[in-house]
Amino acid sequence: MIVRGDEPKQIALLKKLYPKGNYFMQGDEAIAYGAIFAGCRFYAGYPITPASEIAETMARELPKVRGYYIQMEDEIGSIAAIIGASWTGLKSMTATSGPGFSLMQENLGYAVMTETPIVVVDVQRSGPSTGQATKGAQGDFFQARWGTHGDHPIVAISPISVEDSFWETIRAFNISEKLRIPVVLLADGIIGHTREQIRIPDPEEVEIVYRKLPKNEEEAKYPFGDVDGSLVPPMPLFGHGYFTHVTGSTHKETGLRDVYTPEVHIKLVNRLHKKIEKHEREIENWEEYFTDDMEILVISWGVSARPSLGAVLKAREEGIKAGLFIPKTVHPFPGKKVKELARKVRAILVPEMNLGQLILEVQRYVNDDVILKGVNKIGGVPLTVEEILREIRGV
Amino acid sequence: MAKEIYTKYKMAKYLRKEALPTALCPGCGGGTVLNAFANAIDQLKIDPRDLVVVSGIGCSAWIASPYFLADTLHTTHGRAIAFATGVKVGLPDKKVVVISGDGDLAGIGGNHLIHAARRNIDITVILVNNFIYGMTGGQVAPTTPFGAKTTTTPYRNIEHPLNIAEVVAEAGASYVARWTTAHVYQLIESIKRALQVKGFSLVEVISQCPVQFGRRNKMKEPAEMLRWFLKNSIPISKAKNMSREELEGKFVIGEFVNRQRPEFTEELNKLIEEVAGDEDAG
Numbered sequence: 001m002i003v004r005g006d007e008p009k010q011i012a013l014l015k016k017l018y019p020k021g022n023y024f025m026q027g028d029e030a031i032a033y034g035a036i037f038a039g040c041r042f043y044a045g046y047p048i049t050p051a052s053e054i055a056e057t058m059a060r061e062l063p064k065v066r067g068y069y070i071q072m073e074d075e076i077g078s079i080a081a082i083i084g085a086s087w088t089g090l091k092s093m094t095a096t097s098g099p100g101f102s103l104m105q106e107n108l109g110y111a112v113m114t115e116t117p118i119v120v121v122d123v124q125r126s127g128p129s130t131g132q133a134t135k136g137a138q139g140d141f142f143q144a145r146w147g148t149h150g151d152h153p154i155v156a157i158s159p160i161s162v163e164d165s166f167w168e169t170i171r172a173f174n175i176s177e178k179l180r181i182p183v184v185l186l187a188d189g190i191i192g193h194t195r196e197q198i199r200i201p202d203p204e205e206v207e208i209v210y211r212k213l214p215k216n217e218e219e220a221k222y223p224f225g226d227v228d229g230s231l232v233p234p235m236p237l238f239g240h241g242y243f244t245h246v247t248g249s250t251h252k253e254t255g256l257r258d259v260y261t262p263e264v265h266i267k268l269v270n271r272l273h274k275k276i277e278k279h280e281r282e283i284e285n286w287e288e289y290f291t292d293d294m295e296i297l298v299i300s301w302g303v304s305a306r307p308s309l310g311a312v313l314k315a316r317e318e319g320i321k322a323g324l325f326i327p328k329t330v331h332p333f334p335g336k337k338v339k340e341l342a343r344k345v346r347a348i349l350v351p352e353m354n355l356g357q358l359i360l361e362v363q364r365y366v367n368d369d370v371i372l373k374g375v376n377k378i379g380g381v382p383l384t385v386e387e388i389l390r391e392i393r394g395v
Numbered sequence: 396m397a398k399e400i401y402t403k404y405k406m407a408k409y410l411r412k413e414a415l416p417t418a419l420c421p422g423c424g425g426g427t428v429l430n431a432f433a434n435a436i437d438q439l440k441i442d443p444r445d446l447v448v449v450s451g452i453g454c455s456a457w458i459a460s461p462y463f464l465a466d467t468l469h470t471t472h473g474r475a476i477a478f479a480t481g482v483k484v485g486l487p488d489k490k491v492v493v494i495s496g497d498g499d500l501a502g503i504g505g506n507h508l509i510h511a512a513r514r515n516i517d518i519t520v521i522l523v524n525n526f527i528y529g530m531t532g533g534q535v536a537p538t539t540p541f542g543a544k545t546t547t548t549p550y551r552n553i554e555h556p557l558n559i560a561e562v563v564a565e566a567g568a569s570y571v572a573r574w575t576t577a578h579v580y581q582l583i584e585s586i587k588r589a590l591q592v593k594g595f596s597l598v599e600v601i602s603q604c605p606v607q608f609g610r611r612n613k614m615k616e617p618a619e620m621l622r623w624f625l626k627n628s629i630p631i632s633k634a635k636n637m638s639r640e641e642l643e644g645k646f647v648i649g650e651f652v653n654r655q656r657p658e659f660t661e662e663l664n665k666l667i668e669e670v671a672g673d674e675d676a677g
Binding site: 042044063064065066067068070072073074076077078080081082083084085086087088089090092106107110238239240241242243244245246247248249254255256257 | 411413414443444445447449460461464465466467468469470471473474477478479480481482483484485486489506507509510663666667669670671
């Protein structure tokens with residue numbers, strides 16, 4: 001099991017098991033390997049298309065690195081088990097698709113409220129309901145943001161290729177550990193099932209972040225207190241004699257429940273939000289192309305980012321000054337950045353595999369004099385370069 | 396009174412004093428369960444630092460969380476056993492105990508109960524069965540006796556109660572027992588056995604809720620409910636020779652199973668040793 005101080009042995013094992021070089025694999029598999037490189041040593045899940053390959057890869061690979069795999073009776077139990085495991089110090093993950101992600105929402109909120117680091121993967125598929133179960137989609141943009149009840153912050157990351165799935169999974173773990181928060185990885189069934197080349201690095205090339213632990217008994221008395229000004233409390237793990245009390249109810253810095261004092265709730269929930277805001281720069285991540293002299297901006301995410309890039313490249317060949325912005329951390333949405341880019345252009349196009357979700361976030365940061373248009377496609381077939389190019393030409 | 400308890404009550408050393416007094420109603424059976432659990436821990440000389448207590452939602456989830464001084468994980472409704480599964484895998488050498496109610500563990504969380512028993516993971520579940528959703532105001536539960544009155548069965552309950560101990564025994568648990576709050580010494584002994592057995596263990600405790608159940612069913616006083624338990628309890632040895640009809644409305648008490656079966660975390664670690672051992676050897 002990966003523990004602090006055991007890195008040399010772990011690195012040697014990873015090198016032996018997964019020598020650096022080029023591999024040919026699916027996005028789902030890349031997520032699993034990314035998790036293992038990030039230090040994930042506990043996985044609980046329930047089968048669902050198109051996420052099952054993550055579970056299968058974890059079931060096969062985790063025992064090799066002395067990690068634990070367990071198939072639970074449902075998705076609710078899966079996220080519950082990884083939260084429990086996280087409190088024992090194990091970096092933990094579960095993966096599912098839209099329907100299972102819906103079932104996980106209550107406990108996702110529990111992880112937010114109890115500041116439990118976990119990674120939840122949603123390999124998006126076409127809905128609503130069972131929809132086109134085997135087809136990819138991007139319909140869970142807001143389920144990731146607002147799926148659980150109550151006033152909560154969330155971090156969600158969306159990879160754009162198989163190789164990106166590997167690295168963004170690692171980033172999801174690192175943010176989760178650093179800030180003691182659940183992080184959602186919004187993958188999709190198309191990248192999840194696409195096989196392409198990916199370079200597996202040397203483990204030394206991978207930056208690993210561990211959660212902060214209490215330095216002494218005194219710090220351990222405040223599992224939910226801002227003891228060092230970072231807004232992220234150290235995590236007094238179970239089994240160390242700290243007598244830690246954890247509850248999803250509103251609690252004081254000691255962890256004890258207090259649902260009657262408004263100030264206690266206000267202070268706690270505000271800190272949960274502020275700790276995300278304070279570390280915004282470490283959370284945000286995007287790619288941008290040709291944004292210096294652009295007149296038309298394409299903003300896209302996840303699986304739609306790739307045909308968007310193809311379309312922008314072709315538009316450039318035709319002399320159209322198009323640029324591209326791809327948020328990879330989709331929540332919190334990089335509004336300031338979009339506002340800055342939007343000032344430079346006369347039109348913005350937002351290609352995505354839904355009937356308009358990311359575009360609603362974009363809209364909040366764009367002035368009325370800019371043309372804003374969605375390029376939307378549902379039905380389970382990804383957008384093509386030609387479809388997006390046509391819209392760029394037309395605008 | 397809250398202060399007096401620290402000096403007079405021998406088990407007070409196991410309690411989180413800053414969380415007292417408890418939120419339980421006068422006459423509730425929850426205190427008896429907490430007392431029995433503390434005595435079992437004391438008699439077995441289990442260091443509370445080697446204990447993680449997990450609970451869900453409802454009155455019975457409050458019995459040990461936050462009152463018992465150990466690591467305590469107070470989770471969402473019905474999911475305590477699933478949370479405890481992750482805790483036990485991470486801390487296989489610690490005692491992981493779930494204390495919660497019938498609605499929580501056998502109603503909304505029934506699926507996790509059955510599958511944890513099937514998996515035979517080394518978790519001890521103390522399921523406090525008071526036949527009612529107490530905290531929410533006395534609604535019918537999957538354990539409410541046929542014909543009983545509740546706030547959502549104001550005329551009579553037309554559903555049949557779940558026989559939790561039998562279901563869990565059938566699902567594959569290593570140890571299953573049922574007692575009532577009127578059988579405190581037997582209860583302590585069973586909790587001790589449950590804590591010691593390797594595998595999934597369930598102690599179902601039939602408990603009184605005079606406020607939400609008793610007063611709507613002609614047993615307003617806690618003592619009346621305890622007398623009802625005693626009068627209708629049938630030892631399992633005797634129950635074996637009785638028909639289902641004869642057992643209608645009775646509480647079968649005693650040990651349902653006590654057996655050895657491969658335990659989940661041991662098997663998981665064995666499997667890891669088999670796979671990773673090969674990797675270590677190259």
